[in-house]
Amino acid sequence: MNRRRAIVLILAISLSFVQFISVGCSSKKKEESQSTTEGFDMKAASNVADTYMKYLMKEDTENSKKFYSKELSKGAANEENRNLKILGYDLSETNEIGKSGLFKINVSRADKSKPFASLDEYSLKIKKEGSDYKISETNNVVQKEAFIQNNQIRIRNKNNVNTNLVVDFGGIPNYAFSKDDKTNVDKITVPKNHYGIMTFAYTGDSLAISTFDKDAYIAIIKLDEAMSVQGSGQGGEGGDSEGGDKQKGGGGAGGGGQEKPIGKEITSLDLLKDTTVEFLTFSPTEKFITVQYTKPNVGHCIRVYQSDGGDLIPYKFEEKFPIDKVNILFSSYDKETINFDIVPKKANDKSAGDVIGKWQINLRDFKAKKM
Numbered sequence: 001m002n003r004r005r006a007i008v009l010i011l012a013i014s015l016s017f018v019q020f021i022s023v024g025c026s027s028k029k030k031e032e033s034q035s036t037t038e039g040f041d042m043k044a045a046s047n048v049a050d051t052y053m054k055y056l057m058k059e060d061t062e063n064s065k066k067f068y069s070k071e072l073s074k075g076a077a078n079e080e081n082r083n084l085k086i087l088g089y090d091l092s093e094t095n096e097i098g099k100s101g102l103f104k105i106n107v108s109r110a111d112k113s114k115p116f117a118s119l120d121e122y123s124l125k126i127k128k129e130g131s132d133y134k135i136s137e138t139n140n141v142v143q144k145e146a147f148i149q150n151n152q153i154r155i156r157n158k159n160n161v162n163t164n165l166v167v168d169f170g171g172i173p174n175y176a177f178s179k180d181d182k183t184n185v186d187k188i189t190v191p192k193n194h195y196g197i198m199t200f201a202y203t204g205d206s207l208a209i210s211t212f213d214k215d216a217y218i219a220i221i222k223l224d225e226a227m228s229v230q231g232s233g234q235g236g237e238g239g240d241s242e243g244g245d246k247q248k249g250g251g252g253a254g255g256g257g258q259e260k261p262i263g264k265e266i267t268s269l270d271l272l273k274d275t276t277v278e279f280l281t282f283s284p285t286e287k288f289i290t291v292q293y294t295k296p297n298v299g300h301c302i303r304v305y306q307s308d309g310g311d312l313i314p315y316k317f318e319e320k321f322p323i324d325k326v327n328i329l330f331s332s333y334d335k336e337t338i339n340f341d342i343v344p345k346k347a348n349d350k351s352a353g354d355v356i357g358k359w360q361i362n363l364r365d366f367k368a369k370k371m
Contacts, residue, residue: 041133045101045126046094048133052124053105054332057086069127069134083113087281088333089122090202100127100136106143106202110279115153117207119144119200144204148195153209155262157225166207167221167263176217176271179303179312188271190217199280206307207263208280208289216275217268218291220307224264269310270303282307283333288363290338292330299345300327304338304361315366325352336363339371 048067055064065073086109093104105122125137145156146166153166175187196210204223211217275295282289291303301323304313317328321342331339338361344352358371 040096040099040101040128042094042096042101045133046091046103048126048135049091049101049103049105049124052135053086053089053107053122057089057332059085067135069129069136072134072136072138083111084109084116084118085112085279087199087279088202088284090284092121092202100125102126107140108200108202108282110197110199112197112279115146115148115195115198117146117198117200118142119202119204144200146198146200146207153195153198153207153263155207155223164225165259165261165263166223167209167261167266169211171261171263172211172217172219172266173268176268178271178273179269180273188215188273190271191215196277197279199282201282201286201307202284203286206282206286208269208282210277210280212277214274216272216277216293218270218272218277218280220267220269220289220310221263222265222267223262225262267307267310269305270312279330281330281333283338283363284335288313288333288338290330290333298323300329302328302330302340313361313363313366315361315368320368321355322352325349326355331358337361338363 052064052067055061055067086107089105089107091103092106093102095102103124103126105124107120107122109118109120110116119142121141121143123137123139123141124135126133127136128134129136141158143158146153147156148154149163152168154163155166156163169192172192173190176190177184177186178188191211191213193213194211196212196216198210199208201207201220207221207223209219209221269289269291272291272293272295275293278292278294278300280289280291287307289305289307291305292300293303294300298318301317303317304315305311306313317340321328325346326342326344329341329343331341333339340359340361342352342355342357342359344350344356355370359368360371361368
């Protein structure tokens with residue numbers, strides 16, 4: 001009998017010990033979980049960086065400033081260059097440093113008032129301020145600038161004084177097809193009176209350009225800076241910012257043979273009749289490029305092309321929406337989607353209410369949906 005009681009006692013002690021260990025492990029896991037929750041969340045910080053850049057693209061300074069830390073807000077500028085617009089960005093690098101995140105972003109800008117483009121590297125340091133993620137430091141380093149000088153498109157790299165020739169009017173095709181011509185029969189004269197809006201791809205390996213008079217020509221030039229001849233480069237941003245007289249600026253792609261251009265290959269995207277190109281912007285993957293344009297009887301609209309080859313994606317916006325009643329405005333890119341807004345041409349017009357709003361196209365299957 002005593003032996004049986006002893007066995008029962010041993011079993012009871014063993015069970016209590018197991019329960020004690022179990023509770024201890026559970027408490028430890030809970031503490032670890034709380035520690036992880038209270039730590040730095042890179043995904044949350046990345047969302048802040050992305051949302052902040054989208055506000056900058058929309059020139060929404062009031063909302064963008066809400067992401068600054070208390071210290072950074074004290075030094076925020078009140079004025080900015082409204083003509084130099086951010087057209088797109090690509091998050092190129094992320095690093096977690098202690099309880100903060102460092103995000104490097106390639107940013108493509110263009111001047112809306114003259115042919116000028118820049119490719120910048122933004123650095124954002126994001127930390128926790130209370131329960132919120134805030135931008136505590138920012139930095140900007142210019143990688144490339146493209147501008148017009150003597151009717152040539154030229155590029156300056158970083159802080160270099162010398163510049164490189166990309167192309168002049170002689171290096172641009174004389175004729176091109178409009179994507180509206182399904183038969184590819186009618187070759188149209190490429191306008192060479194003025195350069196228009198330009199924009200860099202985020203790697204800096206390509207430059208999208210436009211030329212115009214009554215019509216607008218758009219193309220992508222691939223760059224090969226190994227071909228540059230620095231000895232004949234010129235500094236400064238002189239010359240006619242709109243391209244000026246088409247008879248000036250050298251007798252060919254090489255500027256009369258004196259300087260070898262770094263423009264390696266040009267891909268014609270389109271020739272748009274009676275059109276003004278408002279801006280061009282690459283997708284983060286650089287597989288696609290969007291053209292925002294305006295034309296009589298259409299208003300504001302967009303087209304999306306494949307960068308490699310220049311084909312239109314199988315979604316023609318002018319045919320999908322009632323363009324007599326709405327404007328179609330590019331909003332932003334995500335990795336695999338393009339976002340755009342459908343807005344009424346007349347503020348009180350509700351006849352196209354079923355399509356008014358925010359839309360998105362999947363760039364894998366090219367299907368659109370209203371958000």
